[in-house]
Amino acid sequence: MENLGFYNGEYDLIENMKIPMNDRVCYFGDGVYDATYSRNHKIFALDEHIDRFYNSAGLLSIKIPYTKEELKDLLQEMVKKVDCGEQFVYWQVTRGTGMRNHIFPEESVKANIWIVLTPRNIKDMSKKIRLITIEDTRFLHCNIKTLNLLPSVMAAQKTEEAGCDEAIFHRGDRVTECAHSNVSIIKNGIFKTAPADNLILPGIARAHIIKMCKRFSIPVDETPFTLKELMEADEVIVTSSGQFCMSACEIDGKPVGGKASEIVERLQNALLEEFLEETI
Structure with a gap:
């Protein structure tokens, strides 16, 4: 079966x-x-x-x-x-x-x-992904994993039409999350991710990558960050249950990331090892 x-x-x-x-x-x-x-x-x-x-x-x-x-x-x-x-x-x-x-x-x-x-298998984390940004016009209870997914469906269609892999939502200048994932950044050795308030779904993969950061003494900053910070980040990281730690190479057609690959690889390897160990 x-x-x-x-x-x-x-x-x-x-x-x-x-x-x-x-x-x-x-x-x-x-x-x-x-x-x-x-x-x-x-x-x-x-x-x-x-x-x-x-x-x-x-x-x-x-x-x-x-x-x-x-x-x-x-x-x-x-x-x-x-x-x-x-x-x-x-x-x-x-x-x-x-x-x-x-x-x-x-x-x-x-x-x-x-x-x-x-x-279905988890995704190959060695693959670089391309992103776009979309103004976040969804309801204001994103912390509930509700079945009302039409905004995410529409964002996914725009992403497909743009030839990209995921869409990053923002409310004004504040980056919130992706259509199907959480988004975080690495800048100057610090892992920065949006706070777990009502504007994001508190992802399980997000929690696991924060745990790995703490294991490796990588500082974690759970405060809002802006579109400018997103575009100027050393790395842009997308996390979800099927893609534990994917790094971006492009947002809105502009190159991003690629400046902290050692940190990314360490996190990817640790998350994959955790998955393999827990599912032996």
Whole structure:
């Protein structure tokens, strides 16, 4: 079995799964999700992803019908059902199923759990990536990993049309994050990343790279930085669950980075080693 879907206790190949049209996700994007990767049928950084998942659901008053341990066991069980050991592991919870109404359904309506497993490897971190900047016009609760992803979808389309790999959002002159990732910079040996406020999603990979910086005594500055600082940085780093530490070579058609490659390589090697060790 190459891929697998799960919906409220039933599972099958993804192409065979059927979801009720009245699931509130269809009308409102009324739910939250999280995702990570597995290797050798072991899910990477699962505790941290589960914690963020429950935090996002709690901020939207969605009651997940599993304890954290039950959901972790379910995800691990699902991963073992798939032939390929290297998987993209995606899960979400929606507020429930009912006739369309903006008001929350009655408490008797249970939340719906989805799981989707597809074969995928983490990205080759030796590959340089190209970026563009886009004014951040998304809602002001970016710290919730919500299913309302239309702004990111539109940014991804603009990125594709520009022949680039990711888009960096900014609000005025302040750099926030990317459409699907976190963005940080290295300048004069200091790793600088946006604070974990309501304008960014606090990425798990972001937390791991901060941990690695501290291990190597690389100073970390979690304060806002500007577009000017971005363009003048020694390195521009993009982090996400599938690309732990990617360095940029271009933003808006202008060359960037390439001035602190030793620091980048040290972080990349450490993050890859952590992933390999945790998924043996």
